[in-house]
Amino acid sequence: MHIHARRRSISFSGRTITIKAAVKGLGDRKHTFSVEKISGIKNVPPTAFKPGRLVFEVPGASKTIVEDVPMYADKVDMNTFTYGGMNSKHVKDLEAAIRKAMSA
DSSP: OEEETTTEEEEESSSEEEEEEETTEEEEEEEEEEEGGOOOOEOOOOOOOSSEEEEEEEEEOOOOOOOSTTOOOOOOOOOOEEEEGHHHHHHHHHHHHHHHHOOO
């Protein structure tokens, strides 16, 4: 499963999650972690003025904000996937698949 939104993308292979963020002049920055490392997931739905956020709690992962993002990209850490209203259904499906994999 793969979703691209707001200069970020998220991929879920069934056991691992990869979040990529666009950065200026360097291409993409990538963070990959397994489902076993996730201690929690928080999904904040988008509003009219703010993007939605799918936030993964991964112990030991860096919480450093990605500062060198291109225009219109969100400055968040690599454990957060930001998305707009058009992707809400896809993100809900992805979250359900990840939660199912976490409980298996």
